[in-house]
Amino acid sequence: xxxxxxxxxxxxxxxxxxxxxxxxxxxxxxxxxxxxxxxxxxxxxxxxxxxxxxxxxxxxxxxxxxxxxxxxxxxxxxxxxxxxxxxxxxxxxxxxxxxxxxxxxxxxxxxxxxxxxxxxxxxxxxxxxxxxxxxxxxxxxxxxxxxxxxxxxxxxxxxxxxxxxxxxxxxxxxxxxxxxxxxxxxxxxxxxxxxxxxxxxxxxxxxxxxxxxxxxxxxxxxxxxxxxxxxxxxxxxxxxxxxxxxxxxxxxxxxxxxxxxxxxxxxxxxxxxxxxxx
Numbered sequence: 001x002x003x004x005x006x007x008x009x010x011x012x013x014x015x016x017x018x019x020x021x022x023x024x025x026x027x028x029x030x031x032x033x034x035x036x037x038x039x040x041x042x043x044x045x046x047x048x049x050x051x052x053x054x055x056x057x058x059x060x061x062x063x064x065x066x067x068x069x070x071x072x073x074x075x076x077x078x079x080x081x082x083x084x085x086x087x088x089x090x091x092x093x094x095x096x097x098x099x100x101x102x103x104x105x106x107x108x109x110x111x112x113x114x115x116x117x118x119x120x121x122x123x124x125x126x127x128x129x130x131x132x133x134x135x136x137x138x139x140x141x142x143x144x145x146x147x148x149x150x151x152x153x154x155x156x157x158x159x160x161x162x163x164x165x166x167x168x169x170x171x172x173x174x175x176x177x178x179x180x181x182x183x184x185x186x187x188x189x190x191x192x193x194x195x196x197x198x199x200x201x202x203x204x205x206x207x208x209x210x211x212x213x214x215x216x217x218x219x220x221x222x223x224x225x226x227x228x229x230x231x232x233x234x235x236x237x238x239x240x241x242x243x244x245x246x247x248x249x250x251x252x253x254x255x256x257x258x259x260x261x262x263x264x265x266x267x268x269x270x271x272x273x274x275x276x277x278x
Contacts, residue, residue, distance in 0.1 A: 136182060136183055136186050139179070139182050140179045140182060140183060141179075143156075143159055143160060144160070144179065
């Protein structure tokens with residue numbers, strides 16, 4: 001037989017054993033309550049409704065038989081989807097109603113966008129225009145930009161050519177040549193900045209000239225048409241009116257002549273009667 005453990009050893013181990021038992025008891029009770037609740041909640045789900053006549057599960061009470069019951073609803077049959085080729089049935093005429101409905105708004109949008117872009121371009125061009133004149137005024141004296149500048153005037157000539165010696169005159173010529181180069185350079189720059197508007201105006205002028213020529217040709221055609229109508233219709237109608245007036249005048253003249261004839265005959269008869277009476 002194995003010897004029993006000594007009393008001191010037992011007394012040392014007892015507190016730990018009691019503590020371990022006290023810790024395990026709540027865990028075991030909690031696990032038991034959870035298992036009872038789960039068994040109660042799952043029992044109604046796991047019970048097979050197809051129980052045999054003897055109260056036991058028979059061969060006809062299998063899960064496959066329960067799922068394959070004759071009372072199961074058959075899945076509905078859907079018609080197979082007809083997959084059409086992408087883009088085979090769509091044409092431009094299908095979108096024509098939509099395009100017709102938004103055509104006016106889209107054209108207005110295009111006009112506004114073109115107008116705004118043109119305004120931006122014009123503003124950018126205006127920012128660069130005029131700088132050449134400022135640069136010329138910085139380098140060239142303002143005397144040469146006066147509206148009444150004329151070298152034939154004595155005061156203007158003395159202000160523009162104040163030198164008298166040959167060396168000073170040569171220096172003045174070089175300075176004037178420099179001024180001319182500066183003005184020419186900035187003038188070319190201004191022309192390049194305004195080239196777009198210049199060519200646009202030239203194109204508009206050419207279009208206007210073409211329209212004027214077309215208008216003149218149309219006017220000549222209208223004049224010819226009016227002349228033909230005048231000859232064919234107006235002249236004949238005027239001639240008919242003149243003939244009717246002449247006819248009316250002749251009829252009136254004929255009546256007056258007949259009246260005069262009757263008066264003349266009456267006078268002749270009266271003279272005859274007076275002679276016979278005598």
